[in-house]
Amino acid sequence: MPSFDEVLKEAGEFGRFQKRVFFLLSQTGITFSSLFASVVFLGRAPDNFWCRIPGAAELSDRCGWTLEEERNFTVLPLQLGNESVSGECERLDVAWDTSAGCASPLARYGNRSTGSLPLAPCHDNWVYEQPHSSIVSEYDLVCGNAWMLDLSQAILNLGFLAGAFILGYAADRYGRILIYLLSCLGVGICGIIVAFSPNFTVFLIFRFLQGMFGKGTWMTCYVIVTEIVGSDQRIVGIVIQIFFTLGIIILPGIAYLIPTWQGIQLAISLPNFLFLLYYWVVPESPRWLLTRKKGEKALKIMRNIAKHNGKFLSPHYSEITISNEEVSNPSFLDLVRTPKMRRNTLILMYAWFTSALIYQGLVMRLGIIGGNLYLDFFISGAVELPAAFLIIVTIDRVGRRLPFAMSNIVASVACLITAFLPEDIPWLKTTVATLGRLSITIAFEVVYLVNSELYPTTLRNFGVSLCSSLCDLGGIIAPFLLFRLAAIWLELPLIIFSILAAVCGLLVLLLPETKGISLPETLEDVEQLPSHFGKCGKKRKHRDTNSYI
Numbered sequence: 001m002p003s004f005d006e007v008l009k010e011a012g013e014f015g016r017f018q019k020r021v022f023f024l025l026s027q028t029g030i031t032f033s034s035l036f037a038s039v040v041f042l043g044r045a046p047d048n049f050w051c052r053i054p055g056a057a058e059l060s061d062r063c064g065w066t067l068e069e070e071r072n073f074t075v076l077p078l079q080l081g082n083e084s085v086s087g088e089c090e091r092l093d094v095a096w097d098t099s100a101g102c103a104s105p106l107a108r109y110g111n112r113s114t115g116s117l118p119l120a121p122c123h124d125n126w127v128y129e130q131p132h133s134s135i136v137s138e139y140d141l142v143c144g145n146a147w148m149l150d151l152s153q154a155i156l157n158l159g160f161l162a163g164a165f166i167l168g169y170a171a172d173r174y175g176r177i178l179i180y181l182l183s184c185l186g187v188g189i190c191g192i193i194v195a196f197s198p199n200f201t202v203f204l205i206f207r208f209l210q211g212m213f214g215k216g217t218w219m220t221c222y223v224i225v226t227e228i229v230g231s232d233q234r235i236v237g238i239v240i241q242i243f244f245t246l247g248i249i250i251l252p253g254i255a256y257l258i259p260t261w262q263g264i265q266l267a268i269s270l271p272n273f274l275f276l277l278y279y280w281v282v283p284e285s286p287r288w289l290l291t292r293k294k295g296e297k298a299l300k301i302m303r304n305i306a307k308h309n310g311k312f313l314s315p316h317y318s319e320i321t322i323s324n325e326e327v328s329n330p331s332f333l334d335l336v337r338t339p340k341m342r343r344n345t346l347i348l349m350y351a352w353f354t355s356a357l358i359y360q361g362l363v364m365r366l367g368i369i370g371g372n373l374y375l376d377f378f379i380s381g382a383v384e385l386p387a388a389f390l391i392i393v394t395i396d397r398v399g400r401r402l403p404f405a406m407s408n409i410v411a412s413v414a415c416l417i418t419a420f421l422p423e424d425i426p427w428l429k430t431t432v433a434t435l436g437r438l439s440i441t442i443a444f445e446v447v448y449l450v451n452s453e454l455y456p457t458t459l460r461n462f463g464v465s466l467c468s469s470l471c472d473l474g475g476i477i478a479p480f481l482l483f484r485l486a487a488i489w490l491e492l493p494l495i496i497f498s499i500l501a502a503v504c505g506l507l508v509l510l511l512p513e514t515k516g517i518s519l520p521e522t523l524e525d526v527e528q529l530p531s532h533f534g535k536c537g538k539k540r541k542h543r544d545t546n547s548y549i
Contacts, residue, residue: 004287005230005518007313011302013230015309021228021282022236025221026243028275031187032218033247034254034268035210037363039153040377041255041264046137048129051091051122067129088126089143090119134261139200148200150479155204159211160472167216168465172458175292176224176285177278183216184275191269195262210269215472217272219465226452227285227460227519228305235392237449242388248381252374287457287519332466334459340512340527344454347507348447348467351404354504355444356474358411358497361482362437365493383434387441395446399515400453401508404446408505411439416498419491440501453514454529456522 012018050071060070121144128137136142141149163183171179190210197203226237251268258264286305289298306313336342363380394403414436421429448464455463485492512529520526 004290007302008230010311010313011306012309012311014233017305017308018229022225024278024282025225026240028217028221029240029243030247030250031268031271032214033244034251035214037248037251038264038268041251042135042261043149043152044134044373046128046130046133049126049137049142050088052125052127053091054125067127089122091122132260132262135203138261139203152204152207153479154476155208156211157472157475159208160215160475161469163212163215164219164465164469164472166212168219168462171220172462176220176288177282179216180220180224181276181279183213183220184272186213187217188269188272191265191272195265219468222448223452223460223464224285227287235396237452238388238391238395238445241445241448242385245381245384248384249378252377256374291458335463335466338523338527340529341523344511345467347511348451348454349470351447351504351508352468353470353474354500355440355447356471357478358440358501359444360475360478361493361497362440364479364482380437383437384441387438387445391442391445396515399513400446400450401511401513404443404450404508405505407439407442407446408501408508411436411443412498412501412505414439415494415501419494450511450514453519454511454526456520456526
């Protein structure tokens, strides 16, 4: 009987049908990357705020003060007494003298120096010139509450982590497209609730859920794209990353045009409802259908693919059935049961963790060194565009493993050099740091492709989701590692990034080369992949089964 890849070749490996599905699903990358990096703009620090003295609101209303006048009465006396105090996290521990009139509310203290007046920490009396510009001003995430902003990003990454396990498992058991559509619905609904959260607790709960469903949309669309194209066309797994980068580039424009965080949140959430229309144009993965003993449905989809591609399946393809291999629900033990599966899983988990930690660390480092937030973020996204093109040019010529390893090594060297370059040549420091950002982006994009190519169909979505969960763990650790180490020495995080990337570059050389090799169908196929010392690029010979998935 013919293999699935042979049937796919007859129907068209990357014809009109696959191009349409690829383009439609790729839009998910734009919304997911916007969610991924949204905290930069949702949580931007307010430009001007201060702590209100108790009773000031009533006196301000009675006297008809503007916010600027109230600030002058509140903050200026404080700063006259102590120039190091900004009035943001501390206030004068005094009471307004309402009987003295509106011109001098502190008149009761006579000629005493304001430096001798007692101070008190501010808890919940902050005043913002733009109260709804970000979640920081919306939920008072300033001063002693500033750590809650980091918590909000950690919660989002925890949602990504939960989505990798829960929805990755569900997609392998209940179907790719079903979980994709449910995830899109979940992202949209949770995004709306996040935008109108009455308090920070509700915000965190639904940001977690939005992260979980967001991970479901991204990982599932990626797997669908790679499963409906031929082995020579799986480079689309890299091209789809361009849409992730487009989301990074578009996000600062959205944030610049929309003045409130609620507007930004809705702008990146509502488009997910449009993806529900894919129910009528994107089919279930025929590879997955075959693993679930649904050969007739898979054959129907293959005939539809052939029709749209202007092809015609031979009559003997009507007898395509599933493999004799027992179909079971995936588990983590399946990913470490055999020697090569165990080696691949552990290396890929480390590669995901390292890529995410360094990538997010370098992005957040822009906030430490200062600059124009919108412009710097746009440039940092634009730097990623050449990564996909470099991969496309090299990956089908020299394979996956060498670019994977070299990108990590170059990132390691770039981080190390950047750490020791003097500050008086900023152009060189920026150039080398940009090279490191480009290199780790290449590594980040290659790991997606390699991960999907090293697992059999029955475990592919679960395997990719589980390994990529280490990406979310890296995302949780990155801000704490960056800011705490930078407090000791600004460049110390770069040293850690360099070490992690160097180790990753060496480990990925132990992975098998998958260039030009059909997607593995079973655990046995994974064990038969060429070793890292063997020849690469040979087509794998299939076993004699009733069909191939």
